[in-house]
Amino acid sequence: MHDLTLYGYWRSSATWRVRIGLHLLGVGYEYAPVHLVRDGGEQYMDDHIRRNPLGQVPVLTWNVDGQEHRLAQSLAILEYLDETTPGQILPTEPFARARARQLAEMVNAGIQPMQNLWMTRAITAGGADGRGIAREAIRRGLAAMQAECDLAAMLPTSAQPRTWLVGDSPTIADICLIPQLYNARRFDIDLSPFPALTRVDALADKHPAFRVARPEAQPDALHPTD
Amino acid sequence: MHDLTLYGYWRSSATWRVRIGLHLLGVGYEYAPVHLVRDGGEQYMDDHIRRNPLGQVPVLTWNVDGQEHRLAQSLAILEYLDETTPGQILPTEPFARARARQLAEMVNAGIQPMQNLWMTRAITAGGADGRGIAREAIRRGLAAMQAECDLAAMLPTSAQPRTWLVGDSPTIADICLIPQLYNARRFDIDLSPFPALTRVDALADKHPAFRVARPEAQPDALHPTD
Numbered sequence: 001m002h003d004l005t006l007y008g009y010w011r012s013s014a015t016w017r018v019r020i021g022l023h024l025l026g027v028g029y030e031y032a033p034v035h036l037v038r039d040g041g042e043q044y045m046d047d048h049i050r051r052n053p054l055g056q057v058p059v060l061t062w063n064v065d066g067q068e069h070r071l072a073q074s075l076a077i078l079e080y081l082d083e084t085t086p087g088q089i090l091p092t093e094p095f096a097r098a099r100a101r102q103l104a105e106m107v108n109a110g111i112q113p114m115q116n117l118w119m120t121r122a123i124t125a126g127g128a129d130g131r132g133i134a135r136e137a138i139r140r141g142l143a144a145m146q147a148e149c150d151l152a153a154m155l156p157t158s159a160q161p162r163t164w165l166v167g168d169s170p171t172i173a174d175i176c177l178i179p180q181l182y183n184a185r186r187f188d189i190d191l192s193p194f195p196a197l198t199r200v201d202a203l204a205d206k207h208p209a210f211r212v213a214r215p216e217a218q219p220d221a222l223h224p225t226d
Numbered sequence: 227m228h229d230l231t232l233y234g235y236w237r238s239s240a241t242w243r244v245r246i247g248l249h250l251l252g253v254g255y256e257y258a259p260v261h262l263v264r265d266g267g268e269q270y271m272d273d274h275i276r277r278n279p280l281g282q283v284p285v286l287t288w289n290v291d292g293q294e295h296r297l298a299q300s301l302a303i304l305e306y307l308d309e310t311t312p313g314q315i316l317p318t319e320p321f322a323r324a325r326a327r328q329l330a331e332m333v334n335a336g337i338q339p340m341q342n343l344w345m346t347r348a349i350t351a352g353g354a355d356g357r358g359i360a361r362e363a364i365r366r367g368l369a370a371m372q373a374e375c376d377l378a379a380m381l382p383t384s385a386q387p388r389t390w391l392v393g394d395s396p397t398i399a400d401i402c403l404i405p406q407l408y409n410a411r412r413f414d415i416d417l418s419p420f421p422a423l424t425r426v427d428a429l430a431d432k433h434p435a436f437r438v439a440r441p442e443a444q445p446d447a448l449h450p451t452d
Contacts, residue, residue, distance in 0.1 A: 053373030054336055054366075068380050069321060073335070075301075076327035083320050094309050095295060101302035108331070109299070110280055113339035122362065126354030133348050140280075147279030154294050 002069075004029040007051060008058040009036045009043075010218035013112060013179035014074040015058040019218075020175045021078045023209035025087040029060075033220035036117060075108055078172050089175065091158065091167050099159035100166045103145060103173035107180045111141035115183060135187045142184060142194050145177070149196035165200055170207070178204045182215070228295075230255040233277060234284040235262045235269075236444035239338060239405035240300040241284040245444075246401045247304045249435035251313035255286075259446035262343060301334055304398050315401065317384065317393055325385035326392045329371060329399035333406045337367035341409060361413045368410060368420050371403070375422035391426055396433070404430045408441070 006022070006029045008015030022029050034057050035042045042048060043055045051059045052072040060077050061070040071077050082089050090097045113119060114137030120130035152160045159166060165173040181201050184191060191198050204210035215221055232248070232255045234241030248255050260283050261268045268274060269281045277285045278298040286303050287296040297303050308315050316323045339345060340363030346356035378386045385392060391399040407427050410417060417424050430436035441447055 049373075050377065053370040053377070054332060055370075056336075064382075067382055069382065071321075071324050071328060073328045073331035075335075076324050076331055079327055080320060080324035083323070094306060095297075097309070098297050098302050098306035101305055102297055102299040105299035105302055105334070106280060109301075109335045109339055110282075113335055114345060119340060119359075119363075122359050123349055123352070123354055126349070126359060128349055128352030128354035133345075133352060136348065137345075144279035144281075147275075151276065151279070156290075156293055156295065 002062040002064055005032050005061045006030070006058055007032045007034050007048070007061070009034055010215040010221040012036065012057050013183055014056070014108075016179040016182075016213060016215060017074045017172075017175050018058045018060065018077050019213035020170075020178065020210055021081050021089055021172070023213050024089055024170060024175075025081055025085045027081060027085055031219065033218075035220065075104060075172065075176075078175065082172075089170065089172055091169075091171055093158040095156055096158040096166055099155065100171040100173040103148065103165055104171075104176040106141060106145055106148070107176035110144070111138055111180055112183075114138075114141075115187065131187065135189060138180070138184050138187055138189055142180070142189070142191070142197060146194040146196050161196060163203065165196075170204070170210075174200055174204065177201070178210060228288040228290055231258050231287045232256070232284055233258045233260050233274070233287070235260055236441040236447040238262060238283050239409055240282070240334075242405040242408075242439060242441060243300045243398075243401045244284045244286065244303050245439035246396075246404065246436055247307050247315055247398070249439050250315055250396060250401075251307055251311045253307060253311055257445060259444075261446070301330060301398065301402075304401065308398075315396065315398055317395075317397060319384040321382055322384040322392055325381065326397040326399040329374065329391055330397075330402040332367060332371055332374070333402035336370070337364055337406055338409075340364075340367075341413065357413065361415060364406070364410050364413055364415055368406070368415070368417070368423060372420040372422050387422060389429065391422075396430070396436075400426055400430065403427070404436060 006018060034048055043057060049055060051070055058074055059070055059072045078089060091100055115134035120134050123130035123133055149161050162168050164170050177197060177200060232244060260274055269283060275281060277296055284300060285296055285298045304315060317326055341360035346360050349356035349359055375387050388394050390396050403426060
């Protein structure tokens with residue numbers, strides 16, 4: 001891989017996913033913080049809007065022979081890294097790959113957008129309870145992921161949870177799950193009904209690539225609160 | 227491919243994406259309607275919750291030697307179809323593939339979740355303007371996609387828009403865009419600021435695979451309104 005720069009924010013769950021992927025794949029990168037809260041949000045400033053017109057992190061950039069490459073959307077970035085590096089963050093067997101992608105999208109499209117900064121602010125500004133709706137979205141999304149794990153015994157063996165959500169190595173499904181569980185705790189969600197998910201969380205807690213990717217370990221982490 | 231059944235709803239944009247993909251790839255399937263509005267929503271009934279605990283369409287199912295396979299999340303389904311059929315709905319070159327995925331996720335995670343049925347209902351029930359917030363999310367998402375097209379001249383040639391959003395054949399980016407533009411019209415969004423997007427819409431309007439996948443052409447389409 002060429003010299004990669006990851007524009008992100010310590011607590012952005014989408015940035016966190018990419019950090020996990022980079023560390024799992026053993027790919028080095030430079031980390032360039034974009035502060036999502038300070039001064040109304042650096043993600044909305046011209047420099048960043050040129051990197052990602054949606055005003056979001058993460059963005060991964062690199063140059064090849066002076067030619068700019070930039071990529072946004074965490075799952076697009078993770079798929080690219082999987083395809084262009086020797087390591088793997090997707091299973092090999094096609095249905096197991098699909099299953100990992102399904103679980104990843106349950107977080108990426110089914111939960112996270114309902115609790116992100118823009119959405120909760122817009123709902124709250126409109127006079128409803130943005131945090132409450134986010135909590136409900138997180139709770140029902142995680143319940144569906146737990147139910148998927150409970151139903152998985154009926155699926156082909158390659159697509160079943162084993163050590164991780166799909167099989168015996170971490171995949172994009174686990175990469176998406178871990179930051180979402182952290183957010184669930186921030187939103188005071190009781191995780192005890194989701195043992196198939198907290199089991200993976202405990203595993204990630206001991207895994208070097210997951211540990212080094214944690215928000216608290218990033219240079220832009222704020223302490224003790226944001 | 228084995229005998230596929232697509233559980234969906236004529237007007238669900240995620241179902242629509244999968245229909246386009248199946249027709250582009252020339253893969254036959256049986257269509258099994260799940261009515262999202264009638265009787266409080268068939269997607270929340272036991273039969274469907276066993277197919278997809280999140281209570282959403284589409285779900286694709288098939289059997290191999292009596293072994294159940296079921297898959298939810300439109301992009302996971304589309305990637306699976308791309309990998310397991312002779313046709314292609316992703317570019318060949320890695321960065322162009324990544325770019326197509328980025329644009330697809332801008333719709334899938336960046337726009338559609340903010341305007342889906344569950345979310346707009348939850349916001350409206352909470353006392354804010356669900357439709358208004360959805361409109362704002364659609365407008366800013368499409369503006370970002372237009373800006374991505376405007377900035378694309380700086381990217382490697384393979385990843386630039388040509389006939390379609392990425393290159394000269396329809397990809398998952400176009401597959402996601404077309405239903406989103408239809409929804410934008412339902413939400414009374416002025417599309418004139420987005421010429422790079424409406425240009426592709428005009429192209430899809432003449433493309434057989436896109437035409438046959440349209441909501442109005444489905445057996446469960448309701449007329450004249452839902």
